[in-house]
Amino acid sequence: MAKARVRTTEKAGATRRQVLRAGIAAAAVPLLLVRPARATPREMEAAIRAFTGGAEMRPGKVALDLPPLVENGNSVPVTVTVDHPMAPEDHVQAIALFNERNPQPNVAVFHLTPRAGRAAVSTRIRLGDSQKIVAIARLADGSYWSDEAEVIVTLPACVEN
């Protein structure tokens, strides 16, 4: 009786494993088709490459200003300034923001003209987790400059379910 029960258990166990294995195999196919739930550093690199066209990117000129410790990831104030003239022949053409671990690596692209007078933009962004943020400026001469910041997003205690 005891023996029989053991055998039954083994059999049931094997069946469960088989079911699980089959389930994973079945699930794996659609999983490969949907987007990952969050971006990865590699996805951010790809998004940055799409913006720069693979051009060399140098640290400097750009100042990415955001709080190192964030109270609520739903709204993180960001200011990007570029220390560069805004003359018609030589100016900042665009400023792009990227993140590492949101569902998508792109945050915003700001297109500037010499009529901006100054290369300075502010906005508020969502951050799903602590991560690296990158700001890149494209100048009229085709050069790219960047700055980056690590942000810690704290989990708010009193979330609403």
Place this chain on the structure above:
Amino acid sequence: MARTLINIPKQTRRGEVIEIKTLIAHPMETGFRPLANGSLAPRDIINRLVCTYNGEEVFRADLFPAITANPYVAFTTVATESGEIALSWTDDRGQTQTETVAIKVE
């Protein structure tokens, strides 16, 4: 029409760099938020903000779901002449809302 809030100095001197602050009421639905039934709320964001100054584009922003609900965008422009500054927000459905503000330049 969504509520907007545009802040521009009412009066300014020619050549001065002024800051334009903009807010618009919008949920900025990311497309990644699960609903109670397990499906995802369809993405619905403002994906573009364009600023023109007397008809000429002076600033444009491409926005992604990582921008907060009720998006805030602030930028600068050189006060060149009196006239009209127009801001246009475009959403995922292709609908555009334009608001204009008068600017007086001395």
Place this chain on the structure above:
Amino acid sequence: MTPRQPGRMTARAALAGLAAALPAVACLAQQDGRQDGRLSGSAFMSAETREMQADDAANPGMLSVLDGEALWSRKEGAAGRACADCHSDAATSMRGVAARFPAFDAARNAPVNLDQRINICRAEKQGAAPFAWESPEILALSAYVGLQSRGLPITAGEDPRLAPFIERGRGFYSLRQGQLDLACASCHDDNWGRLLGSSPIPQAHPTGYPIYRLEWQGMGSLQRRLRNCLAGVRAEPFAYGAPEYVELELFLMTRAHGMVMETPAVRP
């Protein structure tokens, strides 16, 4: 985001999560210059969030205020009458009004909060259907009326007829409830300034409602916040407009008597 663990927690476990007193907040009490040690929720916020609240061109709560301003002059209901038709310029007629709510309503022989007062006006003066709790409209109107008290001291609770209701609100505030067996006072009197998770616990002075809360990504009323707290201690929240909430609101506003109104405040 890290998934939050469901399941039961004891009050002890919850309080064990409170870190040691936060020096940064403790010294704010001195900076604030208050003698009585009461601090608005804004004293516990980051500099960035305080700046967001302080700049009307950046405070997203102002979008709701503008909606409220438009509603103020919109003709409503069977009477085809706008708020402005009776109250004319809100800047004058509504000055200090939000600061004294919840107020005693003689017809109901009970306190009503500002949202309820607005809906009473709609029913009795405008012949209009009430705005739903937490609807953009009721939040907009109360934010617009609230703005007219910004910078003024809270005066709620002065009417002597309110005394028994204030006491009931005080009782609710001190009542341990929910699976965590916590009273409002357990956090906001006994442990303010300490961290719950990574958030400092404020003193629960409702100085800026309706607020734009970053967690909500929108506007919300004090009752929404109270429901949020009740759910947080694993208690069954009351329905919107329940007398328990109005009495608690009244007690909290009375407890904040003399503090400065900040509507529309921004909170994390």
